[in-house]
Amino acid sequence: MQLLTPAPWPDYELLDSGNFEKLERFGRYTLARPEPQAIWDKSLSEQEWKRLADASFRRDKQSPERGDWTISPGMQVPWMINFRQQGLDLRFKLALTTFKHVGIFPEQATNWTFIHDRIQALRQQGVERPKVLNLFAYTGAASLAARQAGSDVTHVDAVKQVISWSRENMENSQLENIRWIVEDALKFARREARRGNTYHGIILDPPAYGRGPEGEKWVLEEHLNTLLQSCAELLDKTNFFFIINLYSLGFSALILDNLIQQHFGNQPKAEWGELFLNDSHKKRLPLGVFYRFSSI
The missing domain is CATH 2.60.40.1180 (Golgi alpha-mannosidase II)
Incomplete structure (x- = not known):
């Protein structure tokens, strides 16, 4: 851990x-x-x-x-703010929403660089344009990191206005050609699995509760197991990376470990535990649990 x-x-x-x-x-x-x-x-x-x-x-x-x-x-x-680290050069629009959010989750920056590094490694191994699926993609920081690294990105979120915000971030970062999907994440994943489609990278950041564009209900503890089953079908079996983050009080990283072991089997290069931010007075603020693994 x-x-x-x-x-x-x-x-x-x-x-x-x-x-x-x-x-x-x-x-x-x-x-x-x-x-x-x-x-x-x-x-x-x-x-x-x-x-x-x-x-x-x-x-x-x-x-x-x-x-x-x-x-x-x-x-x-x-x-606007900038993010420049480890090969990434991104620019984000920030705003004040009625849900206290501002457009990015800073603790996720460690995953943005992970995404960039893994895609670069996949390309070096001969996967010319890795396919990446970002579910519950919000304003798209992870999608931008994947696109800037040279992948083909499918960005899925249930809120049309958030997709528009993501597109602005893409344009502000001098990027293009991200595939935008306004849909319920679970419904999309199930349909892609039925079609036999696969992705080299899958990124998940599901909320505790949510609604799809047609009123579909998402409850983390009820639907996460089913979603991960579909993701296991969607993930390429040879060249791959996978990231999931959960910010939900009461959810342990051990829950993710059990779920990943069940659906993806033992992953020798897995990393899992907690994300946190240090404040200026050396207090560590926990901001969710994560699990990530890759073939490289």
Whole structure:
């Protein structure tokens, strides 16, 4: 079991965490957002948080998920940040959503470089244009990493507006020719498996709950096992890589280990454990579990 955190990134910094919040700098702006796993005390004072934050999110008392942002005068939304590491040169549009998200999950940066490296290795082994499937693909950071590395990418998400955001990120990163699919991820995977299609890389970042474009219901603990069965059918048997991330309180990395062993068998080059971010005061904020493996 491993603990993974991204390499230092000039356009992102976790400044502080605690009291169920996190204080993060994204490029030129600093944001205060809820974080249910930050149950310890803040290192900085409330006054310092207020001074530093350009925008703060507060949940709506009528909704456990939605809320509103308080924005400082002069803050321009949306704004852009860059990610340049290990052969990747990506540019993302960030915005303030009613679900507290801003368009990227910084802890995933360690997976973006993994994707890039594995695709480069597959190409060196003779797979000229590896095929990659990104399910629950959100605003597309992993898709961009795969495309920039030289793969053919199929990007699947159930929300049309998120697909549009992903396309903007693709264009901002000077990329093109990603295949966009607005569909329920489980339905798409099942259909691809029935058709006998395969992919060299599969990336999964499923939410705890969700809805497909036609009202399809996704519940992680009810549907993940079935989805992984389809993914096992879709993954190339010779040249491959696979990544799954779960950010759901109560889900252990051991659950993923059992599921992967069941559907994909023993993988000698598997890595699994927790993703985390270090704040500026040496506190480690856990941000989900991961499992990834490859043939190379």
